[in-house]
Amino acid sequence: MSSEIRVTKVSKSRKNIFTNQELKYRQEASRKVSMANKRLKRMQQQNLTMSPAYKKWVDEGGQKFGIKGKNTNEVRAEVARLNKFLNQTTSTVTGTKKYLSNIAGQVGIKQWGSFDSLNSQLQGFFDVSDRVQEYLKNSKEVAVSIGYKKIWEQVNEYAESVGKEFSSLDDDIVGIANSILQSNAYDKLDDLTGDFLKGFIDK
16 A cells, blocks of 8 residues: 555656646657657658658767657757758658659659669669769869769769669779760860851851
8 A cells, every 4th residue: 555655656746847838848749759750760661761851860870769768958959859850851751752753853863663763773873973973083184073963964874875773883983984074075175166166157
């Protein structure tokens, strides 16, 4: 009997730590915790880890959301982190899929079966593009910087011409870079020719 009275007293004393307003705040925070962690789980299950919201969460430590054992100030800080995550359109599966579809269109990936396949292709594509960009930066032949759009076009064209997946282009970085350098040289030649001919037309 005495143990029951003691437990009741403890539970009541814990409730009395927080005001009604604080309890409501913690309940709302708990609801957001559940929502955010469910979103993370869905993205993990569907391998949509290229989501900007998911990647940012990982970059910031990848700590699961929660308020258990936190004081009021710590809960406020966690709510700020929750709101930051939940307010991003790519924190949902639907938002992430729309984002990946838009990116695929921008970089020229036209054929993909599932979003899992697209996610894999994009990871390989950006890995190759970043390595080509790094190679070009270190190349003495490049007098001006070459934009990502040009690199994306050439990476796509090269992959199509050799019939390889992006993830299989590890040994082709130099070849892709050279094709970009060659294309860039032709573009400059076209510009010079155009300016030369324009000089005669203006006269």
